[in-house]
Amino acid sequence: MMERLESWKLGLERLRSAQPADWAEAGRVVAEIARMSTDATLRQAAEQALPVLRQAVLNDDHSITLAAQRRLGVVLEVIHGLTAPRFGRRNAMPKKLSSEDRARKMLGLPLAVQLTCDDINQAYRRAAKGMHPDHGGSAQAFIDLAAARDVLIHPGAHKDA
Numbered sequence: 001m002m003e004r005l006e007s008w009k010l011g012l013e014r015l016r017s018a019q020p021a022d023w024a025e026a027g028r029v030v031a032e033i034a035r036m037s038t039d040a041t042l043r044q045a046a047e048q049a050l051p052v053l054r055q056a057v058l059n060d061d062h063s064i065t066l067a068a069q070r071r072l073g074v075v076l077e078v079i080h081g082l083t084a085p086r087f088g089r090r091n092a093m094p095k096k097l098s099s100e101d102r103a104r105k106m107l108g109l110p111l112a113v114q115l116t117c118d119d120i121n122q123a124y125r126r127a128a129k130g131m132h133p134d135h136g137g138s139a140q141a142f143i144d145l146a147a148a149r150d151v152l153i154h155p156g157a158h159k160d161a
Contacts, residue, residue: 002083008033009079016072021065023056026072033075042078049075100155103148117153124149 008029015026030053034046049071056068097105104111107123124145131137131145 004036005079005083009076009083012072012076012079016069016076021056021069023053023065023068026068027053027057030072030075039078039082042075042082045071045075045078099151103151106145106148107152109152115152120149120152 011029012026015022015029027050030046030049034043034050037043037046049068052064052067052071055064101111104115107120107127109115109119109123127145128142129135131141133139133142
């Protein structure tokens, strides 16, 4: 599949930079992408570009050719994203957060900053306004929010889960 992506990328880049642009050939390549791609995002970008490319073949209007160039650019962006090298550990599970880090995220607090009790309580009050059952929130979400506050105020009393 990577070879096909690379050939599509090279073909579209060549067509995009050509003067004047060959919209019929660009439409053929994009139609092939829409038909044969296994990636949903690439397929969707190609399907959305097809009508504009077909209009550019029939009509030499400047606004249509600009729209066709933009749509071709979107398809190329998706292909570039799929063919870009990936660094780091592949298929690695994300690092599990500690109970304190989960509590900080729930309250909307930064992960690496020293917090005071006042900071924690202010964040709790701010988050509780939207999660309180009387204001459209769920009871369980409100209980989880209170537990998150407790974890941050009394960090030694709770083990990592």
